[in-house]
Amino acid sequence: MAPTARAASTRAAPGGAAAPPEVVARLRSRVSDRLSVAGAGLSVAERDAVIAGYIAEELALHAQADIAAGRAPLTPQVEAAVARTLRDSFTGLGALQRLVDDPYIEDIFVNGCDNVFVRLTDGRVRRVAPVAASDEDLIELVRVAAARSGQEERRFDRGSPGLSLRLPGGQRLFAVMAVAKRPSLSIRRNVLRKVTLDDLVQRGELTFGLRDLISAMVRARQNLIISGGTGAGKTTLLRAAAAAMSPMERIVTVEDAYELGLDEDVEAHPNTTALQQREPNLEGVGGIDMATMVRWGLRMRPDRVIVGESRGAEAVPMLMAMSQGNDGSMCTLHASSSKQALTRLATYVMQAPERYPFDAANMLIGQAVDFVIHLSTASDGTRVVSSIRQVLETDGTQVPSNEIYRPRPDGRATAAAPMRADTLDLLIAAGLDPTLLDKDRW
Template identity: 80%
Template sequence: MTAPAAVVVAPELMALLRGRVSDRLAAHGAQLSDTRRRAVIAEYIAEELLTYAGEIITAGRTPLSRQTEAALARALRDSFLGLGGLQPLLDDPQVEDIFVNGCDNVWVRTTDGRSRRVPPVATTDEELVDLVRTAAARSGQEERRFDRGSPGLSLRLPDGQRLFAVMAVSKRPSVSIRRNVLHQVTLDDLVDRGELTPGLRELVAAMVRARKNLVICGGTGAGKTTLLRAAAAAISPSERIVTVEDAFELGLDENIDAHPNTTALQQREPNLEGVGGIDMATMVTWGLRMRPDRVIVGESRGAEAVPMLLAMSQGNDGSMCTVHASSSKQALTRLAMYVMQAPERLTFDAANVLIGQAVDFVLHLDVATDGTRVLSSVRQVLETDGTQVPSNEIYRPGPDRRAVPAAPLRADTLDDLIAAGLPPDLLDQDRW
C-alpha cells in the first residue's frame, strides 16, 4: 500500500507563526523550567493557530485543513523543542540513516535497506547550520563548535543518534545522522534479526564470559556498534567498565540494570583559542587509571590503539574495540598501522608482537546477499614471533557472506570457552 503524501507546510506561514510564539516566549526570559516551557509552548502554538484561523475566516479565505493545521502545529513544536525539519525523520522508527546535502537535498535509508529522497529540512542552508548548532547546544555535552574555524562536528543527540556535520570545506553544509534502531540490544536480539546463528550467539557470549579480547570490524553501517553493545550485554553486572569514544554513542552507562558500574569518557575538542583538547589516546590512558575490569573503545582509528592494546595485554582481559576494515584479516593490518603511526613510533615487528599478545579474536561484519547485516568471519589470533600476526579463520564467509564453520579452535582456547559455557560440538553443528 502506498504511504500517504506528507503535508507540506508553507515556509512563510511557518515563519509568521513561529515569530508570534517567539515574541510571547521572550517575555518569560530564562525563568521557565523545561517542563513548564514545553507546556507554555504548546499553549501558545494552539492559541496562535486559533487566532490565525480567525484571521483567515475574517478575510474571507478558506481555513486550513485539519491535516495542514496538525502538520503546522508539529512543525512549530519541533522548531522550539526538537530539531525542526529533522525531527520527523528522527522520530520515524523505519529511518536508519539521514543524509542532508544542503537544506533541500535530503535522503534517508530505511531499515529495509532502501533509499529515498524526502522534503527539505530547512528553508535555507543558513537555517540548516543553525539547526546543527542547536543540536550541539542541546546535546548536554562539552561545548562543540560549528563554524568556519571548526567546520566539522561530531556528537551524540539526546536520543542516541550519531550526527556528523561539515560546513565551509564543502560547497553546501552537509549532515549525516545514523540512528541506532537497537540502542539496548542483546545477542538474542541479533539472532531474532537473522544477524547471528544460535551457535554464533553462544560462541560470542562464551568469548565475553571467558574474558577474551575482541576486535569487531566491518565497513560503515555494518553494525559494529550494535554487535559491540550486544556482546557487552553478556558482561556480568558486577564488573566495572570504562568506555572511551570520540562522541558518546555506546550508552552502556545508561543501562543501569545491565552495567551499573560504568564510566563513559569522550574526547574533548579544543576551545576557541585552540587549547584544552583531550584526544582519544589520553582518554584511554585516563580510563585505565580508573581501575576498570574491562575497557571498551567505541572506535579505534589512531594513536589510542597503543594504550588500548597495552590494556588488553596487561590485565584488562575481556576488553573490546571496533575498527573499520573490509575483512577480519585486514583489521589486524589496520591495527598495526595505527600502532606504528602513534607517538611511540613502534616498529612493524613490535606492533605485531603487541597485537599478537593483546587480541584474541576478530569478528567481521558484512551485508549478506539478501541485504541482512551478518557476522561474516571469526578469526582467532595466535601467538606471534614478531614478523607477522598468525591467525586461523574459525568461521569464514560463505557464498552469501554469512559465516560458516572453517578451521578448528586451538585446544587450549576451546577448553577456555567450554569452561565459559560453550557447547563442545558447536562448530561441527552450527549452520544458518
C-alpha cells in the same frame, strides 16, 4: 495492521497535512523574537513550556488575521502540522524530527536542505521532502541540536566545520559545513538499543554456534576487535556481546560521541562509566582526545574497557590495557576484512605519538588481541558475521592468525580452521558446547 515502511517514511504530518513553509517561517520569526526577550535563564522544561504557549498564541492571532482579511483560516489538520513543525524547530530537530521518530527509517542523509534521502530498515533508499527552508536554516537547526544535546560544548561554524553528537533519542548525528559545497549531515538510528545475541540469531545475523561462541569469548574474558564497514552493525554486535557480561563488572566505555549506551542499561551494566572526547573551545584549547580518555578510563579501575571506535592514537593505550590485565576488553574498527583489521590496527599504533616501529606494533597487537570478529552484508542484504580470526603468538615480524570462521559464497560465516586447543579449553570452561561449531560447517 502496522503501516508499511513506504507509508511511514513519506507521511508529511498528522492527517497527511503539510505545513505551509511561508506560514511556518512567519510564525517562527514571531515566536523567536518573543523567546529572545523572555527565554533567558529558563530551564529546558520551562523554555519548552513557554515555546508551546507562544506557538498557541501566535496560531490564534494568525487565524484572527485570516478571518479579518476575509481569508479562509488554516484547517485543524494544517494548523496541527504548523504547530508541530514550529515546536520541533525550537525543541527538536525541525522537519528532521519526523524522520528521526519514524521506526521504519534507519539512516537519514541530508545533502543540503532540499536534497534528503532515507534508508529504510528493509534496505530501500527513498528521497523525501526538504527538511529546512534554506541551507542557513539547516545550519541553525544543527546548532540548536548541539546546544540541546546536554553534552560538552559542541561548536558548528567555519572554525569547527565538523560536528558529531548523540541526539536525545540515542541517534548518532554527524554534520559538516564550509568544507562541503552545501551543509550536509547524516543521522544513524540504532534500531536495536537494548539487544542480546539471541536477538541477532532471530534476525538471521548469527547462527546458534556463533551465538554461543561469542558469548563464551566474553565470559572467558577474551579481548575482541569487532570490525566491518560503515553500517555493518559493529556497535549493535558489541552491545549484544556486552549483554553476556556479569552485571557486577566495572565497565568504562570511551567514544568520540556517546552511542553505545551501556551505562543507560542499569540492570545489565549498573557499574558503568561512559567517557566522551571533548572538542577544543573557541580559543582552541581544552580539547581532550580519545587517547587521553582511554588513559583516564584505566585509572578508574575497570574490569573491562570498551572503545566505541578505534581509528587513531587511542589504539596504543587500548592495546596496553588489553595486555596488562584488563582482559575481556573490546573495541570496534573500520576494515574490509578480519585480516585487514589487524593491518589497520598496526597502522594506528605506528602513527601514534609513541611512534612504535613495525615489529613493536605487531608485538603489541599479538599480545593484546585474542579474536577479530568481522561483519559484512550477505547476498540477501542481511548484516551478518562473516569471519572470525584467532590471533596467535607473534615474534614481531608479523601477526599470525587463523581464520576459524570464513565467509561462505553468500557472505555468511562457516566454521573453518580449528581453534587452538588451549583456547578451546578456556571457552568450553566458559560454557561453550564445541559440537555446535561442527554444526556450523558448510
